[in-house]
Amino acid sequence: MPNSEKNNQNLLRSFYREMLNIRVIEESLLDLFARGAIGGTVHTCLGQEAIAVGVVSAINRDADIICSNHRGHGHFLAYCGDARGLVAEILGQSTGVCGGIGGSQHLQKKNFYSNGILGGMSPVAVGMAFAEKLKGSGAVVVQFMGDGAMAEGAVYEALNMAALWSLPIMFVVEHNQYAQSTHWSVQHSGALELRSEAFGVPMSDIDGNDVEAVYDTTQRMVNEIRTQCAPRLLFMRTYRLGPHSKGDDLRNPEEIDYHFQREPLLRLREKLEPSWVAMVEQEVRQEVAAMLTELRGN
Amino acid sequence: MASYLMGLQSGLAESLAASEKVLVLGEDLVDPYGGAFKVTKGLSTRFPGRVFNTPICEGGFTGVAVGMALRGYRPVVEIMFGDFLTLCTDQIVNHMAKFPSMFNGQVKVPLVIRTPMGGGRGYGATHSQSLEKMFLGLPGIKVVAPSHVHTVSEILQHAILVDDDPVLFIENKVLYPLDQPDSVYMEQSDEIPGYPTVAFRNFSSGKPDVTVFAYGGMSREIVPLLEKLHNDELNVTAVFPSCLWPIPEETLVRYGAQCDRLLICEEGSVGFNWGSEISALLYDKLWRNLNAPIARLAASSQVIPAARHLEAEVLVNTEKIEKAIWELMS
Amino acid sequence: MNTLVRMPSLNANEDQAIVTDWLVEDGAPVSRGTEICIVESTKATHDVSAEEGGFLRHLVSKGQVVKNNQPLAVITATSNEDYTAYLAALEQAESVTSNRRWTKKAELVAKKIGVDLNALAGRIPDRVISEADVLAFNKTAFEGTDLLEDAHPSLRPQRILLIGGGGGGGSVTLDAISRVRHQRAVGILDNNAALHGKTMMGVPIIGPNSMAAELWTNGSFDAAIICVTGKIDDRAAIFDSLKEQGIRFANVIDPSTVVKSYVSMGEGNLIMGNGYLAPSCTLGDNNFLASHACIEHDSKVGSHCTFGPRTTTSGAVTIGDRVKFGMGVLIEPYLIIGDNSLIPSGCVLTNNVPPNSVIKVQHSQTIKGRD
Numbered sequence: 001m002p003n004s005e006k007n008n009q010n011l012l013r014s015f016y017r018e019m020l021n022i023r024v025i026e027e028s029l030l031d032l033f034a035r036g037a038i039g040g041t042v043h044t045c046l047g048q049e050a051i052a053v054g055v056v057s058a059i060n061r062d063a064d065i066i067c068s069n070h071r072g073h074g075h076f077l078a079y080c081g082d083a084r085g086l087v088a089e090i091l092g093q094s095t096g097v098c099g100g101i102g103g104s105q106h107l108q109k110k111n112f113y114s115n116g117i118l119g120g121m122s123p124v125a126v127g128m129a130f131a132e133k134l135k136g137s138g139a140v141v142v143q144f145m146g147d148g149a150m151a152e153g154a155v156y157e158a159l160n161m162a163a164l165w166s167l168p169i170m171f172v173v174e175h176n177q178y179a180q181s182t183h184w185s186v187q188h189s190g191a192l193e194l195r196s197e198a199f200g201v202p203m204s205d206i207d208g209n210d211v212e213a214v215y216d217t218t219q220r221m222v223n224e225i226r227t228q229c230a231p232r233l234l235f236m237r238t239y240r241l242g243p244h245s246k247g248d249d250l251r252n253p254e255e256i257d258y259h260f261q262r263e264p265l266l267r268l269r270e271k272l273e274p275s276w277v278a279m280v281e282q283e284v285r286q287e288v289a290a291m292l293t294e295l296r297g298n
Numbered sequence: 299m300a301s302y303l304m305g306l307q308s309g310l311a312e313s314l315a316a317s318e319k320v321l322v323l324g325e326d327l328v329d330p331y332g333g334a335f336k337v338t339k340g341l342s343t344r345f346p347g348r349v350f351n352t353p354i355c356e357g358g359f360t361g362v363a364v365g366m367a368l369r370g371y372r373p374v375v376e377i378m379f380g381d382f383l384t385l386c387t388d389q390i391v392n393h394m395a396k397f398p399s400m401f402n403g404q405v406k407v408p409l410v411i412r413t414p415m416g417g418g419r420g421y422g423a424t425h426s427q428s429l430e431k432m433f434l435g436l437p438g439i440k441v442v443a444p445s446h447v448h449t450v451s452e453i454l455q456h457a458i459l460v461d462d463d464p465v466l467f468i469e470n471k472v473l474y475p476l477d478q479p480d481s482v483y484m485e486q487s488d489e490i491p492g493y494p495t496v497a498f499r500n501f502s503s504g505k506p507d508v509t510v511f512a513y514g515g516m517s518r519e520i521v522p523l524l525e526k527l528h529n530d531e532l533n534v535t536a537v538f539p540s541c542l543w544p545i546p547e548e549t550l551v552r553y554g555a556q557c558d559r560l561l562i563c564e565e566g567s568v569g570f571n572w573g574s575e576i577s578a579l580l581y582d583k584l585w586r587n588l589n590a591p592i593a594r595l596a597a598s599s600q601v602i603p604a605a606r607h608l609e610a611e612v613l614v615n616t617e618k619i620e621k622a623i624w625e626l627m628s
Numbered sequence: 629m630n631t632l633v634r635m636p637s638l639n640a641n642e643d644q645a646i647v648t649d650w651l652v653e654d655g656a657p658v659s660r661g662t663e664i665c666i667v668e669s670t671k672a673t674h675d676v677s678a679e680e681g682g683f684l685r686h687l688v689s690k691g692q693v694v695k696n697n698q699p700l701a702v703i704t705a706t707s708n709e710d711y712t713a714y715l716a717a718l719e720q721a722e723s724v725t726s727n728r729r730w731t732k733k734a735e736l737v738a739k740k741i742g743v744d745l746n747a748l749a750g751r752i753p754d755r756v757i758s759e760a761d762v763l764a765f766n767k768t769a770f771e772g773t774d775l776l777e778d779a780h781p782s783l784r785p786q787r788i789l790l791i792g793g794g795g796g797g798g799s800v801t802l803d804a805i806s807r808v809r810h811q812r813a814v815g816i817l818d819n820n821a822a823l824h825g826k827t828m829m830g831v832p833i834i835g836p837n838s839m840a841a842e843l844w845t846n847g848s849f850d851a852a853i854i855c856v857t858g859k860i861d862d863r864a865a866i867f868d869s870l871k872e873q874g875i876r877f878a879n880v881i882d883p884s885t886v887v888k889s890y891v892s893m894g895e896g897n898l899i900m901g902n903g904y905l906a907p908s909c910t911l912g913d914n915n916f917l918a919s920h921a922c923i924e925h926d927s928k929v930g931s932h933c934t935f936g937p938r939t940t941t942s943g944a945v946t947i948g949d950r951v952k953f954g955m956g957v958l959i960e961p962y963l964i965i966g967d968n969s970l971i972p973s974g975c976v977l978t979n980n981v982p983p984n985s986v987i988k989v990q991h992s993q994t995i996k997g998r999d
Contacts (some may be wrong), residue, residue, distance in 0.1 A: 095521070530731040
């Protein structure tokens with residue numbers, strides 16, 4: 001096969017492997033939660049792995065900055081791959097990325113920061129972009145939020161300032177349709193995807209379950225942000241396959257089933273060799289199981 | 299002789315000159331306006347590209363400053379009226395104060411939020427409050443409120459340039475025009491580095507009849523009163539910590555121990571306030587010494603009226619303080 | 629009814645302003661809310677309005693600088709009303725504070741010790757009367773005390789110095805003093821040099837017992853109490869030696885002890901908690917009564933005795949000097965216990981005890997295992 005096609009195949013394989021790794025770790029965390037090994041709460045990103053991997057793969061992981069939210073395990077793993085640090089943190093161990101103080105929603109490593117207040121990180125991310133612009137570092141800030149956070153006023157204050165001061169920031173909206181237990185349509189008026197343009201922040205509205213589209217669009221947008229030093233918003237439609245946090249799901253099973261037929265890993269598998277998929281599936285599951293065994297000491 | 303306002307202006311200017319990392323942001327700060335109370339007057343001209351006007355979104359631009367601080371700057375935010383801190387509370391409580399310890403000491407947030415508090419100017423219920431008590435005791439921040447007896451320029455420079463903790467810097471607006479008073483009977487202790495506690499006496503030798511603990515704008519009421527009480531032969535030490543939180547405990551207890559009659563004054567409203575905590579501290583350490591229950595003065599529990607004569611009834615003033623002192627003595 | 633118009637306070641930094649113009653002529657009618665004049669500080673101008681309706685009578689002229697709160701005009705009910713008496717009364721009322729002939733501190737002390745300030749003011753016509761004047765005026769009443777040298781003559785509790793107070797006797801004494809308002813422990817002396825410089829319950833251990841004379845001369849305390857409770861001879865010797873130097877002793881009585889009517893006692897007695905001193909009982913000097921001691925009615929105790937916890941006399945018992953009681957001694961009515969006797973714990977005295985006696989008690993106690 002030609003080189004470009006081969007490269008593309010390699011890229012897709014690496015996407016799949018990362019997405020699968022996130023999927024398996026999130027499932028394991030739910031399992032650990034159900035068995036009482038994790039306190040507090042766990043917000044998983046099942047069904048949204050393409051966004052985490054597609055966006056983060058398209059930025060400069062060494063220089064760019066990520067501001068994440070309460071549903072940030074996928075972003076974190078795509079950013080630095082430190083699964084051991086993440087799971088240890090969630091298990092409350094001193095070897096966790098924040099010594100067990102932060103926990104699931106409060107992660108920090110290198111240029112990655114997450115917090116558990118919806119919309120709260122939007123202005124903070126704008127400030128980081130301001131700082132990088134003043135330094136002339138060329139770094140871009142990526143700020144993840146869900147459709148739920150788009151009801152918070154802080155988000156609009158942030159959009160206004162980012163555009164006003166022409167800052168290098170990409171707002172990423174993961175429109176996963178649910179805020180906790182409530183469907184987006186009963187808490188938002190008007191079109192979510194059109195809001196940023198009122199502030200002069202150009203937007204792309206794409207399928208968030210198509211990792212190639214996510215990757216390509218992010219690359220284009222980050223390039224625009226870097227060259228024009230101006231903000232962008234990437235609006236992606238996806239679906240939260242899991243419950244909000246643990247076993248608190250009251251949605252119609254038929255609806256969930258519908259979205260399982262369209263979830264990102266399934267879609268990506270269509271483009272990959274079944275034998276490779278089977279092999280990598282086994283590898284990743286073994287790796288995660290071995291890590292968990294080691295961390296849990298049994 | 300420099301006024302409190304000039305002290306703040308020079309503190310900001312010196313900080314901007316000392317470090318490229320210092321940035322200033324807030325509403326209407328840039329020249330020619332120079333801020334609602336003129337604290338930033340001239341700064342944007344003298345330091346181009348370092349002083350920024352923000353939209354009217356206190357929560358938003360406080361968050362912006364938190365982001366700048368996380369990425370290596372030492373920003374100073376001005377909130378035009380302290381009453382608007384309620385709009386910034388999520389950023390202060392859940393972001394600024396949390397990050398350093400929640401991220402296990404891996405990040406710093408060297409950020410100063412300056413804001414004028416206090417009444418006495420007829421601004422009414424939403425522009426006259428002393429809301430700092432809402433933030434006292436919040437883990438991870440310092441709350442600093444210098445009086446006009448302090449060298450405010452140095453304190454502000456310490457907060458901006460030296461202190462790596464986030465600092466809420468409260469300026470009582472009635473202090474702006476006042477000059478730092480001279481007194482031979484003034485001493486300073488530095489239990490909390492950079493944030494001195496100043497004790498102001500109206501007598502040269504002997505011990506105080508009454509020791510008054512107060513902060514911020516209360517110095518405007520108390521310092522002139524000390525001279526009057528001196529003429530009435532009453533020895534009074536007035537102790538003004540510039541740092542409210544954390545509490546300079548040893549210093550306050552040391553001054554409290556010099557005397558068996560203690561009064562605590564503050565401008566904010568009564569109930570779960572600075573005086574509650576300070577009196578608990580002083581009772582804990584000094585109850586054997588006391589000859590009378592600790593007296594406390596604070597604003598009454600109601601909105602601050604706009605009309606001057608109604609406002610005066612609500613807030614603590616010189617007359618109320620003098621009355622409380624003589625009640626302690628009788 | 630007259631209404632005064634005063635100079636408003638225009639800003640916090642200036643205490644005066646200028647009347648730039650009158651908007652209403654002198655003697656002209658005004659109604660409530662009418663703007664009557666313009667005043668100006670360096671930073672602001674301001675219109676002064678009438679608070680009541682009537683006739684405006686100027687008190688100052690255009691261009692005059694007036695201190696804040698000083699009168700600008702009077703509003704009178706009729707156009708030609710004479711307001712001079714009104715202004716004079718107002719002035720007199722306002723001058724009361726400035727014409728006060730004595731300091732507030734002097735007033736406070738005079739009230740507490742009963743000095744007539746007006747009488748004193750008659751004697752000292754040329755200056756403001758101070759606290760020291762009040763105290764000097766009343767000097768005879770305070771002869772023999774050091775009140776004049778104290779910053780708080782009328783308010784001060786008796787300052788107690790503990791002698792031999794570094795041990796257990798000291799801690800019970802400090803506790804008893806801490807429970808009363810009229811006394812305060814100021815220092816502890818003890819011959820154990822290892823304790824010097826330390827504090828006990830917040831009170832400094834200053835030095836050896838021999839320092840008492842120096843502290844007394846310096847006026848550092850008002851009365852002493854001896855905390856030595858073990859050796860009666862030591863307790864008595866210290867007492868006699870300090871008395872010789874003119875040092876006064878306090879009686880320290882825990883407030884949980886009940887002291888009934890007509891109880892009389894000398895000085896230097898240390899009486900611990902939950903005791904009972906019945907009506908008409910008498911104590912000499914320098915006795916120590918441990919907790920729950922009971923001295924019943926009409927009993928007489930000499931000096932330098934020590935009573936262990938729960939020692940009880942019945943009525944009309946007579947006890948000599950330097951008698952040492954153990955714990956829980958019971959004494960039948962009317963008995964006489966002679967000087968220098970030693971009564972061990974648990975003794976029930978049913979007969980008189982001659983001087984210098986040592987009572988022996990046969991404790992028969994057998995211990996055997998349970999069946």
